Amino acid sequence: MGNYLANGIYPKWSTFVNTIPSSQGNKKKDFATAQESTRKDVERAFGVLQQRFAIVREPSPLFKVNDLTNIMKQCIILHNMIIEDERDDGQGLNMEYDQLDDDLLELSHNPTNEFINFIQLHHEIRDSSAHHQLQADLIEHHWQLYSQQ
DSSP states (O other), X not given: OOXXXXXXXXXXXXXXXXXXXXXXXXXHHHHHHXXXXXHHHHHHHHHHHHHHOHHHHSOOTTSOHHHXXXXXXXXXXXXXXXXXXXXXXSSOOOOOOOOOOGGGOOOOXXXXXXXXXXXXXXXXXXXXXXXXXXXXXXXXXXXXHHHOO
């Protein structure tokens, strides 16, 4: 399971690192500032990829994690290649990259082992006590790293 930077609208699940509202104490204030800054950078970068590639914009619960990782890396590489090409051109192409042929999609309504495992994992991440422990551990880790500098 990964950890995801999130704002206050997300539930207190073990994988979400929510913003600390009105944080008190230097450790929490410092962590909240760093977390908000990083979260905004990630949101901006992801927004750029969503505008350009439909596969990033659409839900993908049936992909394996390794496949999703490869898809994201490929989209980032393609994005960088397009930006470099547009820079060389001086004009920049105005192409529609998000056109998707509906005939290519074939959905199955039969549960697979991967889907069943996904559902089980989904239930595990809803542990709010793990969320609070994760957040406390991250705050302490961040404080240890940056208070020594």
